[in-house]
Amino acid sequence: MLQELRIKDFAIIEEADIDFQAGMTVLTGETGAGKSIIIDALGLLAGGRGSVDFIRKGAAKAVLQGQFVLPASAPVFQILDDLGIDHEDQTLILQRDLYQAGRNVCRINGVLVNLTSLRKVGEMLIDIHGQNEHQSLMRPETHLSLLDEYDHHLRDELRRYQDAYQQYRKLKTALDKREANEKEWAQRLDILQFQLNEIESAQLVPHEEEKLIEEKDQLDNYQTIHDALENSYQALMGENVDVIGQLGTTMDELEKISDLSSDLNGIYEKVSDAFYNLQDVSHEINNQLDSMEWDENRLDQIEQRLDLIHQLKRKYGDSVQQVIDYGQKIKQELAEMQDSAESSEEQEKAVKTAYDSAYKLAQTLSSHRHQAAHELEKAIHQQLSALYMDKAVFKVKFSGNQELTSTGLDNVEFYIQTNPGESMGPLAKIASGGELSRIMLALKTIFSQQQGVTSIIFDEVDTGVSGRVAQAIAEKISQISQNSQVLCISHLPQVAAIADHHYFISKKVIDGRTGTSVQKLTAQTRIREIARMLSGSEITELTLKHADELIQMADQIKNKKG
Template sequence: MLQELSIKDFAIIDEIQISFQPKMTVLTGETGAGKSIIIDALGLLAGGRGSTEFIRKGEKKAVIQGLFTLPREANTYNILEEYGIDSEDGQIILQRDLYRGGRNICRINGMMVNLATLRKVGETLIDIHGQNEHQELMKPENHIDLLDEYDKKTSQLRNQYQVVYQNYRKLKLSMEKKEADEKAWAQRLDMLNFQVKEIEEAGLKINEEDELVEEKNKLDNFQAIHDALELSYQILSGEKIDVVGNLGNAMNELSDVSDLSENLQEINTKISDAFYSLEDAARDISDELDSMEWNGERLNEIEERLELIHQLKRKYGDTIEDILHYHSRIEKELREMENAEQNSEKQERQLSEALEKVKELAIKLSKQRKKSAKKLEKMIHEQLSALYMDKAVFEVKCLNNSKLYSKGIDKVEFYIQTNPGEEMGPLAKIASGGELSRIMLALKTIFSQKMGVTSIIFDEVDTGVSGRVAQAIAEKISQISNNSQVLCITHLPQVAAIADNHYYISKSVNDGRTETSLKELDEKQKIREIARMLSGSEITELTLKHAEELIKMSK
């Protein structure tokens, strides 16, 4: 249920915080006081379309928050888990901020989400039903879902059907993809074979290109490297200039006197370090000279190898790593295509078997739907009779469609005949405003428990009715509140009288600004408000007594 609602800087609302109770709550007040603004705010909180026009004049943003408590079996938990949103305490807070620049920020339990996620969660919490917005029940495309949810056996059959149907669609799409263009399939197969073979034959290795470039640079600069090494060796250990030998002599001379002072010892250490370092360097230069050998053939091999790598990079990637990654991907695709070629007959057999199975289940589901439809028709007639539409005829049309789709082979739509002698017609088109309100309430009474929403909101759905019909509508709304929390904006005293909780909405002008305020009414205030609804602005002792009697009768 909706426990708390906070609205700030929204339309003519400065700031309102409302605590709601279970069962049935009505909101009443003068026309234009802002009753529907609260419903608009709830609609936005449930993921409805926002507009900067909702932001209060002079403010940068509007903020709407709602605290909901969830029953253990609520479908909302599955959606929250899917998006990684914590809900262990059974509470959920929705928040939506509308900014003047058009930006929207949505949060669920403090976690930022996109509008689609907010809407997906909000639809499980709030069902708003207005005068011209009949939502799920009035959309023909949803009638099949409502029918299937109504009967447990039908719902189970549909779940079985959808598993089989999804498998059939997967097989069919795979076959269609292959058969769509046999020529393109063959060309792709040839190309993949060529590319896989070309990369495999190249035998590429990670870091190979860097090693080849280094070796090529050495061969390209063979003479310059050899001359530099030769001259360096002659300088360090040559016959004319023997740097290493002379440094060794200096080291020997200093070693005899190094014990005489710390400075001499330090100098001797430096000379010794230099001697051994240069001796090692001379030895390394000698080894490098001995190993150097000019190899023109090797240089040609390296250049050819680098050119091959360059050509492969142009085709398959900027680096050897990219080429090898591309090879893995196309090799996998090639295996799948080759398997598909080998398993073509097997696929055709599997597709044929899946089609037979899905047809069998579709027919079985269709038969069960027709049985369920008869039960639903009977229940709707009972509800309509209680709403003084006992002459109306309600029918659930289940028309078989030769084409299989995700919900079976049926097209389901609710039809009605409101008066004897008239033709049956689609529910959403045939009924008048008052009749449609009663039909909607009949359906809501049956489906409120099935729909599983936390809060059902009625926005002046009782327009166009009066007298005993108004009383019947009040009773139906109260009956719906046994399964779900109900919030109802109404102008009917009969509806207000039967409510468990009553809020009065008013507006006033403060400092030149119009503001909406909301007040919970006690028993005496409720009597006075219902008296106003009965008689208008002038409240008399008689209307007060009438209002009190109406409340007692409702109880």
């Protein structure tokens, strides 16, 4: 649900920080006080179209922030994973900054995103319904998915069908690719085979290049290394200079007096350590000299090997390991291509088998969709009857596809006949005014639980109704709030009375500037506001009593349904 909304320098709102709760929240106030501005802010926060006209006069930018608390299983977290956005807890923060220059800066959990990504996430969190806009339920392209969501058996069948359809498409694509360009297919096979042979014949070993370079450096500097070792050995044990022999004589002389004092013994031990260390070093130098061998052929071999590695790196990667990895990759691709290099007849047979399997599942899915559509029509009719549209007829109209699609064989659109004798037409075109409000509420009551939208917003959807219809609409909005958080702008006292939370939006002029303030009403101030909605500017004891009665009646209705 939406937990907190922060607005700064947006339209006539200088600054507002609004806390929201679960259930149904109503926003009321005089016309022009700024109620719809709050809804506009939420719309932009969810990725709606922005404009510099929204920025408060004199401000450099407008800032909108919304904090949402979601269940761990919320589908929006998968979208965040796809976008690479962290979500360690179940809190999600959206932010959008609008600048005077026309620039938009959007963030999700502090990560910069583009407007498309913000909209993708926002659509999963906020569903705004206005009196004159075509919201999600008014878009025919959403009707099939709504029908599938209505019946969980359909959801399972759709998944099974889509698995079969994807298998068919995979085989069909492979066959089409092969038939469309057999020549390119064969060329690709030859290229992969050549590359794999070239890499495998080289028998590369990880870190081989580094070792070869080290060995080459030693061979290139053979004479320098040999001379340095020989001179060092002669300096230590040569005929002319015998450092180790002289150090041995010194050690022998010091040994004679080492037991006379601790200082002399310390000197003796140091000389003794030096003697034996240098003796070990001389042996190592001698071993190095004995093992050194100039092999011109080996140098040629190393240079040829390094040249081969260089050529392979130039073609297939920046390192020996990358060349090896590339070889493994094309080996797998080659194996897949060879596996699929069966005869065209066998491929065609596999494609037909996969198509027949998918088509059979599509037919079953379509049959069950028709059954679910009949149940949905009855459920919608019950909802419309509760909203005093019992003469209306709701119909799920099917039109078939000639070919399989990712959703099966069906196209679906919702149709309605609002009054007897009138023609039945598409939902998006046939309804208007107060009828549209009631139809949308009936549909939303059915679909709100399945859609999983965090916050549903109704922006004056009760316009043009009164009396018993107004009461029915109020009860229906309250019913929807049992499944999703509902925010509602309303001029109807019946709607305000049944809300769980009530905010009053007012407009004030301070220092020549118009501003909007948001106040959460107490039990007493709420009665007074509903009385104002009942009677207008003049509030009497009678209207106050009537407002209190409305609230008590609403509480009884909610308790009865609860």
